[in-house]
Amino acid sequence: MTWQGWTQFAIFALLSTAVVKPLGGYIERSLDRRSSLARLGAPVENLFYRLAGVEPEQEQGWVEYAVALLCFHLAGIVALYALQRLQAALPLNPQHFDAVTPDLALNTAVSFATNTSWQSYAGETTLGYLTQMAGITVQSFLSAASGIAVAIALVRGFARRSASTIGNFWVDVTRITLYVLLPICVVAALFLVWQGVPQTLHSYVTATTLEGQPQPIALGPVASQEVIKLLSGDGGGFFNANSAHPFENPTPFTGVVEMLLIFLIGVALTSTFGRMVGDRRQGWALYAAMAAMFLVGAIVVYRAEAVGSSAYPSSIDQSAGPTQSGGNMEGKEVRFGVAQSALFATVSTASSDGAVNSMHDSYMPLSGLVLMANMMVDEVIVGGPGSGLFGILLFAIVAVFIAGLMIGRTPEYLGNKIEASEVKMAMLALLIVPAFILGLPAVAAVLPVGLAGLNNAGPHGFSEMLYAYTSGAATNGSAFAGLHANTPFYNLTLAVAMFAGRFLVIVPVLCIAGTLVTKGRLQPAAGAMPTHGPLFVALLIGTIVIVGGLTFFPAIALGPFAEHFAALTGATY
């Protein structure tokens, strides 16, 4: 580990913390159309409502809100599926790519509509520009907007008193897209173009290599897709190599900015939460829990990668020096080295984004464990836009419930009595994802069609399967690599995991919002547990770690742990 590496960690931590307050406030004002940009864009926004027949003043109960969300994404899945199947006959396909196969098209459509962005395909050899722009990019915007909308609806549940509605889904999605996602994307896309990311509709160019062979160089509207890929928590790359590709992530400077874009909305929403519930300390408490868990994970990954592997021959120099970053450089870009690769991998898995600038399959077993654990805890360590906030609020409900049991008081959170309905729904939302993370690899591990996709044997092969379904059900989308997933079996089972991991969690979250919003506020009592201090932060982290640990330890023991201890005896897979 080097001081340069630690400096990158420190700069990233400072930048991430610095954006929390201003952006959180801006999001809160934009939702009520109080920001300058929102006032300016009001005529455009109203035009959308008139065209769609939406009554913006008419709010919805949680069932209406949930049904609107499901219908919205069903339409998105069908549209993206159709674009892929018909792309050979559509314009803006200069490479004349054929139609995507039905199972892959369904997998990809579900993947991007659920904010997962699992990719069983290589973008530059599969999708035309129209599919990338009107399909993938649009779904990245809309899935992020709906995730934020759900989180805001839940916060309204905590903040409102004796009401019956939690907002209007169409209004929330429109305002988040127009005033939050779009402005940031325009500015950041221009930055990426300045740094060397292509933005063109021209066909690929052909270069001649030093050996005299022709080499096609893939181009396209990369910058516009790259930005929302990061900001939306989507992570689906224009190119197969994702953010390791020099046209997606050309410089170490863009590397830092890309990581910041991944975290931007997730961290800022903690501040939005604090403002909306009328106590900003509550937001900082959630941010502190997220930051603490993130830093521990990032340090473990950095250390494991910097130390490297004892399985390498002694002739391989793994020490850091002026000409190399040292450590385990397999699967990593020399441009980024161990420190930025480790940081990017932790940011990506903690945040539900799933973008990669290095191949996670080549990480040390303990690093792979952290990357999987980040996703297994429902991606509450910052998490995706909206999904991170509502995920950690689910754990907060469970934490105050456990605290209530310990001290013999009725659980309360933010002046709301937490009753059986909320705890049942929170547990349902928290258990549905593990059911798919653990159940589907169990099926794949015993079926020949599942085992046929593996490129490695033993615990590493099991990790590849476990990682794939974890990534799908937790709507992360990053790939461990090493798994040949473009088969009907993996495409369809992963589509099931992504659909369930997104919508079967969102429905109980909205249900909690619907039950909370009807309640009156409890008067602060002397014996109530404060939820803005270090004690609650520690309780929240403990709840997340214990629930995650108890649920996933057996599976982790069969994968990364077994591989780690096998590697100590010299066995590799």
Add this chain to the structure above:
Amino acid sequence: MLDFLMLALLAAAFLAALGYVWACEHLVKRPNHSHEPHS
């Protein structure tokens, strides 16, 4: 043919999700008897 199969799978998933909404609604609407005295 395969397109119809994929869209049928999607339709089934959507209907299951709507059923899930209905189930959640009824789960929270059930009266809470946990504080009633036991006989």
